[in-house]
Amino acid sequence: MISETSTLDAVSAPADTRDDADAGATRSARLAFAWEPWLLWLALIAAWQGIASLIAGQGNPLLPPPVVVLDALWQSLPELFTGTWSSLLILLPGFALAVVGGVGLGLVAGTSPRLGRAFFPFAKVAAPVPPTVYIPYAIAVLPTFHLSATFVVFVGAFWPVFQNTVAGAHAVEGRHRDNAAVLGFSRLEYLRKVVFPASLPHIFSGMAVGLGFGFILLTVAELFGANAGLGRFVQYYADFADYPRMVAGILYTGVVTWAAMTVLERVRARALFWLR
Amino acid sequence: MSDATTAALRLERLRFGYGGTTVLDGIDLAVEEGNFLALLGPSGSGKSTLLRLIAGLERPESGRVFAGDRPVAGPDVERAVVFQNYALFPWMRVVDNVAEGVRKARPGIARTAARVRAADYLERVGLPGVAESYPFELSGGMQQRAAIARALALESPFLLMDEPFGALDPVNRARLQDLLVELWQGRAPRPTVVFVTHDVDEALLLADRVPVLGASPGRVITDFAVPFERPRSRAALFGEHRFHALRESIAEALDADTLARLAAA
Known part of the structure; x- marks a missing residue:
């Protein structure tokens, strides 16, 4: 879900600023950079889910999914x-x-x-x-x-x-x-x-x-x-x-x-x- | 040399140093009211320090500075100063920077009236329409114009300038030199100007009189009257043989000072 919205953002950004090539370039550069935090979030949530289902299988309630x-x-x-x-x-x-x-x-x-x-x-x-x-x-x-x-x-x-x-x-x-x-x-x-x-x-x-x-x-x-x-x-x-x-x-x-x-x-x- | 009793500015046996180094020694100078003085000297001659002493920003080790008939005891709005690094306050709009000067010249003036007058001064130094800008939005030359406007707004009898055009490109420098002379001549009575520079041509173009400082320690080694009629033009000056003779004499005096220092070392 998160990756979908990010892709949409990245695609729509150049269209927003087509009237100004320079601004468009810097804007998309900034957006490309903004990918990393989202990837990290995604990785963390995935890890959370992974570990939670692992220990939940052992009947341990300490980390809810x-x-x-x-x-x-x-x-x-x-x-x-x-x-x-x-x-x-x-x-x-x-x-x-x-x-x-x-x-x-x-x-x-x-x-x-x-x-x-x-x-x-x-x-x-x-x-x-x-x-x-x-x-x-x-x-x-x-x-x-x-x-x-x-x-x-x-x-x-x-x-x-x-x-x-x-x-x-x-x-x-x-x-x-x-x-x-x-x-x-x-x-x-x-x-x-x-x-x-x-x-x-x-x-x-x-x-x-x-x-x-x-x-x-x-x-x-x-x-x-x-x-x-x-x-x-x-x-x-x-x-x-x-x-x-x-x-x-x-x-x-x-x-x-x-x-x-x-x-x-x-x-x-x-x-x-x-x-x- | 002018009679000490009519001098607007008088320096007596001035000595200044820090950390065991003597920066200035035995400075005696009397400046007539309304005179344009260019303090000329190489780097290390203490010319900026001398200006700070006159401004009251530094205290002499010994000797005294008189402005009018009062000894200088500290900075005072009667001695306006323009520094080299267009030192406007970056967090104030340009007009508010100048209005600070207006407020000091006219205590009790209303805020809006002070701003109107400030905008007036900005126009006079060739800066219409930048009143509401901030200093960072202005070029170096424009900022220096605004700094001059702020100094003028103080309406002080003295105007002290420390290499004010040193950081400008040649075109802007020439424009501001002309503007300064125009503003100085346009005011009655004319303020007494002390203008620090290391540029011989600038000194001869602007000043009535050019005391030359030698280095280590800084002291007045010679003092030239500049005889050229005003208004002066660069083209006319460069065509004049007296101009070149004066330039030559100043260069010789500075060379002689350097050689004497080298011989002593």
Whole structure:
């Protein structure tokens, strides 16, 4: 089925762009390249099916075949959607706080030598602590699970954003600094009109890492104490040894993560259009 | 040499170095108001550093820079600077880059009014219709025109230029040289210009006066007045024997400096 749609795409592509030979050439080149991922997907699903039927023949339920998982996924979709909603209500505030705080503090600490001297020794000690170790303590100390999980996501996403923003602020080109100086920019103008946009490539790198961390911490935190959410879904059906739903939950979580990363990548491409 | 009290720009016993290397030493220079000065020197003569000192982007080891009657303590919008690498902010539209200059010259001006004036300046430097473009959409020559427009928008009494046409092709370079002189002459009172270059012909075409810097350490080895009437044309200059005599003298001064340095080494 997958190979059929791909063939259709490949055939129809040159017809789409026949009016422009160059564009047509690059487009079909790109499409030819896009074959590989689909082939890999196909191979993986085939392998999955192969192994699943092999061990199912021995009466082992650990790896349900694709069709069974697909059915479980379909059955669980309402539950997964509520779970996604519950998870996003933790992830998005935590991540947004981390971005606002990390970028704000990073810009200030990255441009002020004094604040830098105050912050960086602390950051050096605090940043490498695996944020997962905060989870039990946060759950114990903070009044609600939602607050604890949000805090942990925030901590996990904060450091990559902060550190990358500082790196970006340090990497502002001398010519931009000189131009800001001869244009008489105030410190605030310099931060807003020069350092912030110039640091955006670094900031987006930090955000991508931070978002990844955020998903990891979110799902781990949900294993501990949630009553809804993506991580909770998998943990819950693990308790019942419902492997089709577990695998469905894992796949679904992968898709949600991928979608979030794709959105971030789109925003990045938009914001950095001037980067040539 | 002009009287120090009427000088718009005065450098006194200026010395600058870093890491034990002396880049500039014993620089004394007084520039009259409205003068067009071309600082000429080989690479390593510290001419760009000297311009940065005048701009206030570097602090001297000893000695002082006066702009008007005030000592230079840091960068100031009264000394507009155009750098070699058309340093527009790449994330701002061309018109917004220029509008930054307008806003500094007229604090409190409304955003739209600043943009209108900025578009005006762009038109004056021969860039109509690119206001809403981004710098990466412009050629090097066009970006440098926009950088000049931004400097002009500051309406500063001083215009400092660091090899502004160094990266341009000959055709664009000639066009921008003419444009610069036209804009400089068109303003009343004329701004005092310090133009750094290593191109002798460019210096003689543009400037009223050409101090020549020697290298290691950079210092003024000689200082020529350029007597040619304005408007100047390249064709007329190249036909003039005084032009060739001046060129010759400058080349001799630079050669003598190089030979003395080699002999000392």
